Amino acid sequence: MKKSIDLINERVRDGNARVVTADAMPGIVAELGEDEALREVDVVTTGTFGAMCSSGAFFNFGHAEPPIRMERIWLNDVEAYGGLAAVDTYIGATQQSTTREDQYGGAHVIEDFIAGKSVELRAMSRGTDCYPRRTITTDLLLEHLNQAIMCNPRNAYQRYNAAINTTDRVLHTYMGMLLPNSGNITFSGAGVLNPLSNDPKLRMIGSGVPIFIGGAQGMVVGEGTQNSPAGGFGTLMVTGNMKEMSPDFVRAATMQGYGVTLYLGVGIPIPVIDLDVVRSTAVRDEDIAVDLLDYGIPSRNRPVIRKVNYAELRSGAVEINGEEIRTSSLSSYRKAKGVAELLKSWVEQGKMALVLPTRPISPETRVKPMHESVLGPRVLDIMDKRVVSVGETEEIRAAAQKLLKGETNHLPVINSNGLLVGIVTTYDISKAVANPGKATLVRDIMKKKVVTTTQDEPVDIAVQKLERHNISAMPVVDQDMHVVAMLTAINLGKLIGGRWLK
Amino acid sequence: MKLLVNFSKKAGQKPIIAQVVKDTGVLINVERAIIDSSEGEALIDIPDESCKIIKEKLASLGATVRVLEHGIILDETECVDCGACVSVCPHEVFYFDDQWAIRVREGRCVLCGRCMDACPHHALYHKDEF
Numbered sequence: 001m002k003k004s005i006d007l008i009n010e011r012v013r014d015g016n017a018r019v020v021t022a023d024a025m026p027g028i029v030a031e032l033g034e035d036e037a038l039r040e041v042d043v044v045t046t047g048t049f050g051a052m053c054s055s056g057a058f059f060n061f062g063h064a065e066p067p068i069r070m071e072r073i074w075l076n077d078v079e080a081y082g083g084l085a086a087v088d089t090y091i092g093a094t095q096q097s098t099t100r101e102d103q104y105g106g107a108h109v110i111e112d113f114i115a116g117k118s119v120e121l122r123a124m125s126r127g128t129d130c131y132p133r134r135t136i137t138t139d140l141l142l143e144h145l146n147q148a149i150m151c152n153p154r155n156a157y158q159r160y161n162a163a164i165n166t167t168d169r170v171l172h173t174y175m176g177m178l179l180p181n182s183g184n185i186t187f188s189g190a191g192v193l194n195p196l197s198n199d200p201k202l203r204m205i206g207s208g209v210p211i212f213i214g215g216a217q218g219m220v221v222g223e224g225t226q227n228s229p230a231g232g233f234g235t236l237m238v239t240g241n242m243k244e245m246s247p248d249f250v251r252a253a254t255m256q257g258y259g260v261t262l263y264l265g266v267g268i269p270i271p272v273i274d275l276d277v278v279r280s281t282a283v284r285d286e287d288i289a290v291d292l293l294d295y296g297i298p299s300r301n302r303p304v305i306r307k308v309n310y311a312e313l314r315s316g317a318v319e320i321n322g323e324e325i326r327t328s329s330l331s332s333y334r335k336a337k338g339v340a341e342l343l344k345s346w347v348e349q350g351k352m353a354l355v356l357p358t359r360p361i362s363p364e365t366r367v368k369p370m371h372e373s374v375l376g377p378r379v380l381d382i383m384d385k386r387v388v389s390v391g392e393t394e395e396i397r398a399a400a401q402k403l404l405k406g407e408t409n410h411l412p413v414i415n416s417n418g419l420l421v422g423i424v425t426t427y428d429i430s431k432a433v434a435n436p437g438k439a440t441l442v443r444d445i446m447k448k449k450v451v452t453t454t455q456d457e458p459v460d461i462a463v464q465k466l467e468r469h470n471i472s473a474m475p476v477v478d479q480d481m482h483v484v485a486m487l488t489a490i491n492l493g494k495l496i497g498g499r500w501l502k
Numbered sequence: 503m504k505l506l507v508n509f510s511k512k513a514g515q516k517p518i519i520a521q522v523v524k525d526t527g528v529l530i531n532v533e534r535a536i537i538d539s540s541e542g543e544a545l546i547d548i549p550d551e552s553c554k555i556i557k558e559k560l561a562s563l564g565a566t567v568r569v570l571e572h573g574i575i576l577d578e579t580e581c582v583d584c585g586a587c588v589s590v591c592p593h594e595v596f597y598f599d600d601q602w603a604i605r606v607r608e609g610r611c612v613l614c615g616r617c618m619d620a621c622p623h624h625a626l627y628h629k630d631e632f
Contacts (some may be wrong), residue, residue, distance in 0.1 A: 049582070051622070176620060176622070177590050177616070179589075184589035256619050256620070263584075327589055329585040329586070329588075330622070331584055333602045
């Protein structure tokens with residue numbers, strides 16, 4: 001059996017359509033069976049509400065008198081794109097204020113407009129014959145704009161990997177606060193309610209399909225950026241009229257230590273036209289698995305701790321090596337459910353007709369990493385290969401002489417096998433000389449916990465280590481802990497004016 | 503009941519809390535403390551019925567004592583019920599009700615402030631300075 005979209009829309013028009021939220025569908029299919037569920041249910045509504053960083057809006061301000069072609073534009077001190085001429089702009093949600101840093105950004109401008117607040121526009125131009133004006137400052141309400149069109153390049157992620165932190169310090173990430181030593185797990189996404197999880201083959205979701213966005217009716221533009229449905233990580237580009245949106249479903253936020261983002265509600269109605277739709281909308285939280293990634297590793301390829309599903313994540317705790325680790329959702333399940341419920345009422349009241357995609361999105365697409373024609377600088381490129389080291393059983397006096405002769409402030413300490421066992425600095429030696437005690441040998445005063453780097457490590461990661469530990473140098477070691485070079489703050493100067501920053 | 507105890511410079515050198523426990527026989531649970539060589543603050547939890555005697559005893563030993571009226575407060579207009587606060591709280595103050603709305607067990611809170619940093623929506627605040 002199949003149902004045509006026309007039949008479903010006829011039922012919607014007549015007020016006879018059976019509309020259910022996606023979280024109810026697994027139970028309905030289990031109870032009625034697939035065939036009966038297909039006969040019974042006409043539309044499944046989905047919803048998600050969470051941080052959608054890749055969001056923003058186009059504005060048209062109308063022309064001033066005399067007119068200006070705005071080249072640099074700020075809204076409440078948040079810079080917006082000035083390359084669209086003359087009074088058009090695009091503001092990105094994560095752009096931060098020039099005055100209030102991560103406490104205010106593009107997302108806040110969008111929320112303030114929607115909440116009916118006044119926003120200050122400032123713009124500059126070099127002035128032309130046709131657009132003589134050079135500066136403008138004016139306070140604007142949303143109603144003053146000709147258009148305010150939200151258009152988000154990458155929204156409604158199908159699912160998102162969960163996060164954990166195995167290091168010994170707190171991490172502040174876009175996945176929220178990650179406590180040290182695997183102290184918690186964070187995750188994002190509405191699982192069973194998520195739009196793309198209910199249509200992973202993208203049969204019903206594609207260009208032109210009507211959606212709920214921020215409390216307004218909008219539509220799917222097409223595939224989102226970084227779309228990767230072949231790997232289970234589909235995304236959508238979506239749009240909607242900001243003038244019809246509600247602050248209930250558009251909320252600016254700040255992830256501490258990361259920056260500004262926009263929490264947004266998005267929902268898609270899925271017409272139940274055949275058994276495949278019944279099956280895909282019967283998906284449960286248990287069926288949607290993601291990787292639990294260690295955010296302690298600052299790499300694109302973060303290690304996978306284990307697979308977890310949304311049922312486990314939402315239960316409040318996940319077991320790892322016999323230990324229960326508590327979980328935090330960063331997206332709101334209650335709000336996601338609210339989106340799906342509101343969308344359900346729209347369809348039931350005949351306010352939204354169902355539409356099949358006018359252009360399909362390929363389910364075969366897979367995301368690629370960046371092509372880097374030039375590798376970024378590595379420790380190898382700037383390290384100092386002249387290593388002055390000292391043996392652990394040498395006298396402190398010998399170390400002092402080496403420091404002077406080697407014109408360095410840091411001496412790696414090696415054992416009889418030539419392996420790194422500690423480090424002494426000018427400070428350690430001065431201290432030992434100023435307060436002569438029992439210590440006579442280098443090993444008595446050396447620091448045994450040495451922060452090290454390797455030749456292949458990207459300089460940016462090495463710099464983070466120096467900053468985090470508040471040190472100015474560290475030994476570069478090989479696999480066996482032989483010291484092959486030193487990396488000091490002075491070496492970093494090579495980057496400035498060198499080939500890396502040209 | 504929770505009390506905020508401030509030790510002055512002089513009193514900081516004496517084992518005041520231990521003294522109070524010894525003299526009153528009331529078991530005091532120290533939930534947070536920042537104490538250095540000269541002064542400090544501590545948040546202690548005691549049985550309600552012992553409040554008067556503990557307060558008087560601490561005061562007689564030179565500490566200033568204030569009853570902690572409020573734990574962390576949730577601003578429901580800002581909160582979106584995401585749950586970012588749930589797993590970062592060391593005392594399990596936050597939980598979801600059956601409608602997936604965040605609820606606060608204020609009495610458990612020791613005002614460590616970690617949830618305030620973790621909340622993306624600035625929906626958590628407190629009245630008492632600690």
